[in-house]
Amino acid sequence: MKKSARRRALVALTAIATLLATGGATAQGSYPTKPVTLLVAYPAGGDTDVLARLFAEKLTARLGQPVVVENRTGAGGTIGTAYVAKAAPDGYTLLFAPNTISISPHVLRPGTGASYDPRKDLTPITLLGTQSLFVVVNKAAGVTRIEDFVTHAKAGTLKTYGSPGNGSPMHILAELFNKSAGIKLTQIPYRGSAPAVVDLLGGQVPMMYSTLGPVSQYFPSGKLIPLAVADKKRSPFAPNVPSLAELGYKDVEVGAWQAVVGPKGMSPELVLTLNKHFNDILKMPDVVARMATVAVTPQGSDPAALGKLIAADYERYGRIVKEFGIQAD
Structure with a gap:
């Protein structure tokens, strides 16, 4: 091959490589191109469902695609959670979840078909609030x-x-x-x-x-x-209600939290994109006010911090479930 021909071939290959790279970046940057499902593993009307619909509305405006809340209930939330755990890690199926995701796997009877390990089978995105x-x-x-x-x-x-x-x-x-x-x-x-x-x-x-x-x-x-x-001190949402601790009942501090997670295997770039969206929504005054009506304190976090929280709760509640012999019917 002549020198000029080799040069033309090299230029062509470089152009193709650049086009492919640009196309990949565009595909990544174009998320989402279709509706996103925000799954709730509990019936409509509860705290998780109410908050999910609030965030779905805000996320729809930010993403430019519908964010649809779907209630997939049963087995203490494990049916919906296991469904998300097995979904494609493309960001189109997310789970709006309370800290039950770290407890329920310990409670399941063997062979239920709804098993998952929240530390391994879910991708943490952000902690939204505590209750x-x-x-x-x-x-x-x-x-x-x-x-x-x-x-x-x-x-x-x-x-x-x-x-x-x-x-x-x-x-x-x-x-x-x-x-x-x-x-x-x-x-x-x-x-x-x-x-x-x-x-x-x-x-x-x-x-x-x-x-x-x-x-x-x-x-x-x-x-x-x-x-x-059930806190060490009174809640700012109900300051006249005493805490169990102040009434003399020890070791009964149990709270709840709400978070967003996705299937395992989501790309770090996609996780960070969604994390920023949710954390930005948490700063909106109307969202803070709406969360207050259901007594949720906004938090926000990076994905790693939520991952540590999920793992810590998984260990703590696993010990408690074993101590009391808690098991699903």
Whole structure:
């Protein structure tokens, strides 16, 4: 081959390589080119669902593509979580999840088909917010203080409580409080907070452990009464409600958090893009105000920090689940 011919061939190859590189960058930078699914593993109406719809609306405006919330419920949130874990890591299927994702795998019976390891099978994107858990009773229970509640429980006049499901933070709190207070209430598990609150209001269960969002609207009328918060100190969203710690109940600090994760194998560039979008949304005044209505404190984080939190909770709650023999029905 003559020198001029080799030069022309080299120029052509360089042009092709440049075109391919540019095309790849354009493809990466064009995300998304179709609707994005923000999956919620719990029924509509609960905190996770309410927040997911808020962020979906904001994310739609930023991405220029519809962000659709899909509720895929069952098995304590593991069905929806396992579905996302097995999805393509292209950013079009994301999970809006509470910290139950770190608890439920310990609770599953073998062979359920909904198993996953949150440390390995999910890609952390960002921590969105934290929540406190409360002890809440129906007014018909006839108690207004935690001391009276414990007395009634020991006497057998209070026997059951509602929860969003086996392996939820509320279920964990119930077992820890049973131990600390020397009582034994039986869990009535529901498929999320919303249906549990319906039965609490109807008197089918006398009390439940809950985040503030689904129940606080019933406090002013006296239909529901908050007895305590499961933190070391009082919640700024309910400053008149004492903490279990100040009331003398030890080792019962259990909270909740909300985060966004994706399937394993997502590219670092895509993760950082989504992380920035969600963290920017968290700074919007109207979003902060809306989160306050369901008593969620905005957080924000980098993906690595969320990964560490997921792993730490997985270890902690794994020990608690084993101690109390918690298992899904």
